[in-house]
Amino acid sequence: MSLEHILHEMRLFKSAEELKLMRRAGEVSAAGHVKAMQVCQPGLYEYEIEAELIHQFVKHGLRAVAYPSIVAAGKNACVLHYTDNDGKLKSGDLLLIDAGAECDHYAADITRTFPISGRFTEPQRALYELVLDAQLAAIEQIKPGAAWHLAHDASVEVLTRGLVKLGLLKGRVPKLIKDEKYKQFYMHRIGHWLGMDVHDVGDYKVDKEWRLLEPGMVMTVEPGLYIPADCDSVDKKWRGIGIRIEDDVLVTAEGYEILTSAVPKTVAEIEAVMQGG
Ligand code: GLY
Ligand code: MN
Ligand code: MN
16 A cells, blocks of 8 residues: 555645744745845846845744745846746846745745835836735635635735726626636746645545645745736736735634744835835
């Protein structure tokens, strides 16, 4: 008999001891992201920001990254698994960072997106706040007994509604969702199990039905919007903007606990940290 499935189920449910390691991975990774916001300025290269993240991880005793860091300025953020990290940071662009450290083999997986100059432009702010609303709505779905897909569906609903309001999609929201029109700008799932691997083992469906969440499971919640630079179906001001916001969320008996909440997330919090607040 293959032990694989039994082992994967064991990995899906975290013990108190494992959660200590995941909280530490989350805290230290958060420190790396805060540092990146503090040192960010136009003229630096993406790899210089990557170096700051790794410096923080190692300085706190976590000497392994959970996965290759993504540091993507401007339209590079629209490339989902961008890891070249050799572009120059330009004032007026956003910087998307997806990076996490490992603590005794347990991963953190955090994404933040912020303005290189320290202040969001109006179009950037509008799309950012939409992604944030989608993330918060998705996180609110997380509790024991909730089916796995509810968080994803919540993000799709909020993003589609917002894209219509801002004029990037045209039509009726239920039909746009049914026709998956949002997928041209939001083409991945809401998240994945997290643990010893960044995309950890564990079934997402049981008997073809979406799995119900249970205490001890940890998943990422990471909606995004990626407007290709050559997308001529939308106004110029939106083109080339890529935004993702990702946190690591533990299912608890009462609902959820965010393991990565130490990184600023609202527009006001991000702008304050970048202005030295
Ligand atoms: N860092 C990989 C992911 O977010 O899934
Ligand atoms: Mn992830
Ligand atoms: Mn990630």
